[in-house]
Structure formats: structure tokens, C-alpha cells
Amino acid sequence: LTKDRYPQVKRRDFAELNEKHLGYFKNLLGENRVITDKDECQGFNIDWLKSVRGYSQCILKPKTTQEVSEILKFCNDNRIAVCPQGGNTGLVGGSVPVFDEVVLWTGLMNDIISLDENSGVLVCQSGCILENLENFADERDLMIPLDLGAKGSCHIGGNISTNAGGLRLLRYGNLHGSVLGVEAVKADGEVIDCTSALKKDNTGYHLKHLFIGSEGTLGVVTKVAIQCPPKPRALNVAFLGLESFDDVLACLRQAKRQLGEILSSCELIDNPSLDAVTSHLNLKSPISVYPFYMLIETHGSSCDHDEEKMHGFLESCMSDGLVRDGTTTNEIGKMKAIWELRESITEGLLHDGYVFKYDISLPTREFYSLVPVMRERVKDAVRVCGYGHLGDGNIHLQVTLKEFNEEVLRIIEPFIYEYTAKLRGSVSAEHGVGFRKPKYIHYSKSPGAINLMKQLKVMMDPKGILNPYKVIP
Numbered sequence: 001l002t003k004d005r006y007p008q009v010k011r012r013d014f015a016e017l018n019e020k021h022l023g024y025f026k027n028l029l030g031e032n033r034v035i036t037d038k039d040e041c042q043g044f045n046i047d048w049l050k051s052v053r054g055y056s057q058c059i060l061k062p063k064t065t066q067e068v069s070e071i072l073k074f075c076n077d078n079r080i081a082v083c084p085q086g087g088n089t090g091l092v093g094g095s096v097p098v099f100d101e102v103v104l105w106t107g108l109m110n111d112i113i114s115l116d117e118n119s120g121v122l123v124c125q126s127g128c129i130l131e132n133l134e135n136f137a138d139e140r141d142l143m144i145p146l147d148l149g150a151k152g153s154c155h156i157g158g159n160i161s162t163n164a165g166g167l168r169l170l171r172y173g174n175l176h177g178s179v180l181g182v183e184a185v186k187a188d189g190e191v192i193d194c195t196s197a198l199k200k201d202n203t204g205y206h207l208k209h210l211f212i213g214s215e216g217t218l219g220v221v222t223k224v225a226i227q228c229p230p231k232p233r234a235l236n237v238a239f240l241g242l243e244s245f246d247d248v249l250a251c252l253r254q255a256k257r258q259l260g261e262i263l264s265s266c267e268l269i270d271n272p273s274l275d276a277v278t279s280h281l282n283l284k285s286p287i288s289v290y291p292f293y294m295l296i297e298t299h300g301s302s303c304d305h306d307e308e309k310m311h312g313f314l315e316s317c318m319s320d321g322l323v324r325d326g327t328t329t330n331e332i333g334k335m336k337a338i339w340e341l342r343e344s345i346t347e348g349l350l351h352d353g354y355v356f357k358y359d360i361s362l363p364t365r366e367f368y369s370l371v372p373v374m375r376e377r378v379k380d381a382v383r384v385c386g387y388g389h390l391g392d393g394n395i396h397l398q399v400t401l402k403e404f405n406e407e408v409l410r411i412i413e414p415f416i417y418e419y420t421a422k423l424r425g426s427v428s429a430e431h432g433v434g435f436r437k438p439k440y441i442h443y444s445k446s447p448g449a450i451n452l453m454k455q456l457k458v459m460m461d462p463k464g465i466l467n468p469y470k471v472i473p
């Protein structure tokens with residue numbers, strides 16, 4: 001590993017870590033929570049997709065907001081760059097150092113602080129693993145309004161910092177709505193307490209939103225207040241096979257109209273995406289092969305009512321010839337198996353070799369249009385596929401190869417971003433900008449908006465120590 005690993009990005013003028021710095025951290029956290037062993041540091045230096053790699057020699061593991069505050073104050077005073085990291089499941093290279101930034105890992109900040117069973121507001125530290133929060137809420141007849149395939153590893157603080165969308169955004173909205181409060185520490189160590197946990201609070205600027213989706217560039221999220229809806233009493237999942245994307249669109253319209261308020265998820269999987277999990281991970285599809293599959297889920301409060309609606313919906317889709325085959329279930333094991341097909345695509349694709357991963361918002365009519373276009377452009381790909389959050393207009397378009405190939409990259413980019421911009425889509429629907437996309441955000445953000453982002457960054461982190469080289473072009 002060398003400092004010139006990324007030729008277009010130069011290490012900025014931050015301090016190189018020395019014994020005095022390490023001594024300060026060890027005094028603050030104790031020897032065990034300051035990791036300097038090369039092998040131990042390695043996992044914190046490589047992202048989930050194994051496409052970005054830093055060479056940090058120091059991982060800090062704070063347990064409290066106060067410790068985070070003291071770390072950041074010291075780093076700011078000494079001009080030490082910091083990379084905040086949660087579960088390290090981010091898909092745009094934002095969670096790992098680019099050079100030797102100190103990693104501030106939140107995994108020991110995992111206390112659940114309170115749950116108000118009347119309001120459903122859960123307050124916890126930012127390092128709680130999403131799945132642990134889901135289980136905690138579930139035992140209390142509530143649910144976390146966010147779910148994604150990385151739930152077993154990602155932290156709620158990472159979710160908030162990326163404004164993660166996930167599988168049920170269609171129903172429960174994004175985190176700007178369900179996160180009622182955030183506590184965050186600014187680069188200079190000042191703790192900003194915005195944890196009022198009220199549904200309604202218009203006292204001035206809505207500052208919590210600055211931390212939701214800012215990918216660790218404006219502050220380190222330390223605490224969260226999140227609104228948990230009641231756990232649904234009735235759940236149904238349908239897995240449907242369809243012949244064309246026009247049929248998919250018609251089926252989406254029917255689902256919205258007929259399932260109405262109980263529709264909780266509407267996901268699309270194309271055949272090559274499903275093939276990635278059936279062939280590489282040995283999962284079994286419950287129906288035979290079709291060009292498109294839809295996974296439709298309902299959350300409601302009455303089994304009879306919901307089943308009646310689901311059956312009505314399926315009947316009309318079948319009689320209109322939109323759905324060629326399908327299965328529907330409310331058995332926990334079967335629902336889980338169907339969801340596993342969808343949630344494992346990300347992992348399945350990695351088995352092809354190298355994945356060029358795109359996360360794009362497009363007008364619903366155009367949701368799939370880019371996939372055949374890309375297939376034409378990249379003829380010798382192992383796979384060009386599309387899956388994702390159809391109900392929210394967010395497709396994950398993937399091109400896989402046996403190994404990375406610069407020429408193919410040039411065939412895909414910037415074409416894909418230009419195509420998206422022409423349709424007024426977003427070049428990052430939910431994964432964020434991280435290290436991989438700063439030079440592309442102008443495709444989706446105006447010069448004035450980018451300038452305001454830069455001004456905010458300078459105001460909140462004047463020395464630029466927080467997650468440098470990320471997000472801001």
C-alpha cells in the first residue's frame with residue numbers, strides 16, 4: 001500500500017500520527033480501545049465491496065459521547081483526520097480511510113437508552129446494530145421503520161449518516177421523517193444535542209437533518225431518537241413472475257390502488273439478478289423462470305382484511321394476464337425465504353467477480369430502461385442486471401465482470417450518469433456519495449447547491465478533518 005494508491009487524490013496536509021497522539025488516545029480510552037496492531041486494523045481499512053482500501057494505523061473505540069467529543073477536539077487541535085465508521089457495510093467507500101485517517105469506530109456505543117411505549121420513541125446510542133434494535137422493538141410489539149439486507153452488521157448511526165432507504169421506505173418513509181432526534185459531535189468536539197424526540201418542533205432550523213445523510217462529513221452521530229410504529233399484526237408476501245416491464249408497471253399501479261394503505265414493499269428483481277442468488281448461493285426460487293419478478297408485501301392489522309385484499313389484487317393481476325405465476329404466503333418461514341432471495345442479491349453478485357454497482361433514481365416509467373441499453377454497451381459482461389425499490393423509483397443497476405477492467409469502466413461511466421441526468425434522476429438514490437462519487441454529484445445537484453454544501457462544510461468543520469476526500473467534490 002502506498003500513498004499514491006489513488007493517483008487523482010492527494011493526501012491533504014494532516015498530521016502524521018505520532019507517539020504523543022497515541023499516548024493521548026490511550027490515556028483517554030485505555031490500551032484496549034486503541035487498536036494499532038496491523039492485522040487488527042486491516043478489517044477497518046477495507047470496505048464491504050473490497051473496492052476502497054486505506055492504511056490507517058489507529059482504530060479508536062469510544063463508548064460515550066464525552067469520549068467522542070474529547071477525541072474530536074484533540075484531532076481538530078492537532079489536525080488529525082478522522083474517518084467515522086459503523087458497521088462498514090457502506091457501498092460507496094465512505095466508511096474506510098483513504099489514507100491514514102484515524103478510524104473512529106462506534107461499535108461499543110451500543111446502549112439502548114429508553115423506549116417510550118406510548119409514543120414508540122426509542123432512544124439509543126449510534127453504534128447499535130440495526131437487527132438488535134429490530135429484535136428489541138419486536139419484543140415490545142413495535143418495529144423499526146427501516147430494514148435492509150445489511151441489518152445484521154450495519155449500525156443505526158451508519159444508517160442515519162447515509163440516510164439509508166431500504167426495503168420498506170415506500171410505506172414508512174425515509175429517516176428524515178422517522179428520526180425525531182439526533183445527538184452529534186462537531187469536528188471541534190462540541191456536542192450538539194438535537195434529541196428532543198418530539199414529533200413536532202419548529203423552533204428554528206431543523207438541524208438534525210444536517211447529520212442525516214451527511215456521511216460523517218459534518219459530525220459524528222452519537223445518539224438517536226427514532227419513532228417506532230406498531231408491529232403489524234398481519235403480514236403477507238407475494239412473489240410474482242411477469243413477462244415484461246410494461247406488465248410490471250401495470251402490476252405496480254394495481255398494487256398501489258388495490259392494496260392501498262397496507263402495501264409495505266414493492267420490489268423488482270430481474271431474472272439475471274435472481275440467477276445470482278440461485279446459482280451462486282444455492283437459494284431456491286418458489287416459481288419457475290420469468291424475465292421479471294416482483295416481491296410485494298403488506299403490513300396491516302387484520303389478517304382477514306389483508307388476505308382478502310391480497311387475493312383480490314392477485315386475482316385481477318392474473319385475470320388481466322399481468323402476472324403469469326406467483327405464490328403468496330403469510331407463514332413466517334416462507335416469507336423469510338422469499339425475502340432472502342431479494343436481500344442476498346448484493347452478496348450473490350460478488351461471486352461473479354468484480355461488481356460495478358450503481359444506485360439510481362429514475363422516473364418510474366424509465367425505471368428499467370437503462371438495463372437493456374447497458375447490456376448493449378457492455379457486451380462481454382458476466383451479467384448486466386437490475387433490481388431494487390420499484391415502489392420508490394430506485395433501481396440498482398449492476399454490471400459484473402470476472403475482474404476489474406478499466407476499459408469497461410470507461411464504457412459505463414460517465415454515460416450512466418449522463419443518461420440519469422437527462423431523465424432528471426439521481427446518481428445516488430440511497431447509498432450516498434462517499435469516496436466513489438464526489439466527482440459525479442454535479443449530475444444531480446446544481447452548482448448553487450454544491451456551493452452551499454461546501455460552505456456548510458467549512459462552517460462546521462473548518463479544518464476539514466471529518467471524513468476528508470468524501471462527498472464534497
Ligand code: FAD
Nearest residue numbers: 086087088089090094095155157158159164165166216221
Ligand atoms: P458504515 O458503512 O460504517 O458508514 C457509512 C457512512 O456513514 C460512512 O461515510 C461513515 O463515515 C458514516 N458513518 C457511520 N457511522 C457514523 C456515525 N455514527 N456518525 C457519523 N458518520 C457515520 N443501503 C440502503 O440505503 N438501502 C439498502 O437496502 C441497503 N442494503 C444493503 C445491503 C447490503 C448487503 C449491504 C452490504 C449494504 C446495503 N446498504 C443499503 C448500504 C449501507 O449504506 C447501509 O448498509 C448502512 O446504512 C450503512 O451503515 P453502517 O453502519 O455499515 O455504516
Ligand code: MLT
Nearest residue numbers: 149343345346359388396
Ligand atoms: C439493496 O437494495 O439490496 C441494497 O441497496 C444493496 C445493493 O444495492 O445491492
Ligand code: ZN
Nearest residue numbers: 166388396430
Ligand atoms: Zn437498495
